[in-house]
Amino acid sequence: MIAIEHLSKRYGGHPAVDDVSFTCAPGTVTGFLGPNGAGKSTTLRVLCGLAAPTRGTATVGGRRYRDLPNPGREVGVLLDAAAQHPGRTGREALTLAATVLGVDRGRVAELLDHVGLDGTAARKRVGAYSLGMRQRLGLAGALLGDPRVLVLDEPANGLDPEGIFWMRGLLRGFADRGGTVLLSSHLLREVEAVADRLVVIAGGRVVAQGAMDELLADTGVRVRARDRAALERALTAAGIGFGPADGDAVIAAADAGAVGEATSRAGVPLLELQPAGGAGLEDLFRSLTSAGPHGPAGGTVGEVRA
Structure with missing residues (x-):
């Protein structure tokens, strides 16, 4: 369960997020939507412990991300697919992450295959990857610790139509097995195809939230x-x-x-x-x-x- 409660974040005199509250329940995909500068990325950064809230809380299972004993085993995070060491191969990057998380290295090969990075792609340096390949590697990293929650910011950027369809099935399958997905994306049709619930933010405040079918019916x-x-x-x-x-x-x-x-x-x-x-x-x-x-x-x- 993800719970954002009365979350506010100010940078100097600028309120990036203002009294935002919503929850994401197990077994659901929640689409987190808003125009550029609306506060989506700030909310996700606070949730993942990369920024401290000015007021309010952002928790997973009732605990702050930084208070989780091994966060990567509970929450899979992909906020920026480009934030990967360009000098390492895909396999090296994932193996290092497995070591940090205490995950069996055998899972590395399994996930590389699962995200479509075959032997040749796995041996390439990340600096030579396309954006779509980096997204796939980032998703593998998010899944590496077998988490119960996924927090994803624009994971479909750079994916071709086949890749977007694949990702849709991956996220839907994760939620159907009881996982919780919080998905921020500007690809509205893809969100509409996979999400159960929506949270819409504008100007740093939530302007709508609820079940997808209820919101679209009204x-x-x-x-x-x-x-x-x-x-x-x-x-x-x-x-x-x-x-x-x-x-x-x-x-x-x-x-x-x-x-x-x-x-x-x-x-x-x-x-x-x-x-x-x-x-x-x-x-x-x-x-x-x-x-x-x-x-x-x-x-x-x-x-x-x-």
Whole structure:
């Protein structure tokens, strides 16, 4: 179990993460989504003991990462596939990690084969690896200690379509065997294909979280007016978040009644007002994280929950 509770992290006067709370249960893949600079990497760094929180806690099984007796045997981490010694071969890098963790070296060959780094690739120096090969080696390192939790930041970067499909099966299989996966990625379709739950962060705060199917079934309403600028002003004045949809419509993060009242009060006639359910993860993401005059999602940070 991963538990992030009222986590805040400031760098000087800048709040990178502000009162973030969510949990990741065993047997699930949680997609952790947000635009660049939203606070995803900071949250993961605090969780993995690479940064100290200003306030709040981030624990695995009720303990901070740094308090785990042998963290790599409990939590598999891949935050930066490029952070590997370029002068070592893939086999050497994994063998050294096995020695540090106290893992049987026989597991090295098993995992190299599992992630698709055959004998030739295993003998190459990491500096000669493509990004996709480094990702595979990083995933092998994360799995090396046979952990019960995986924390992954953009693990699909550099993978070709076949590699992404392979990774999807790996993560789904890990969770189905009772493992816990926290997956940060900008590849929304891949997250949609593998995740059970979503946590969406924008401006350092959680703007939505819940089961994938519940969130996608309630993505707000699709709204269209002849005067889009007037529509956006009406939504902003009412504190309703919105993001772009196809054509000249917007997806508003509120129910139809609230949107109808806001636009009627502002004297904005509507051409379309209907549920946006089933619009997909991309539309949900845009509606929750698009920057408006009052911050992400037009000022509705923290209001959309499932």
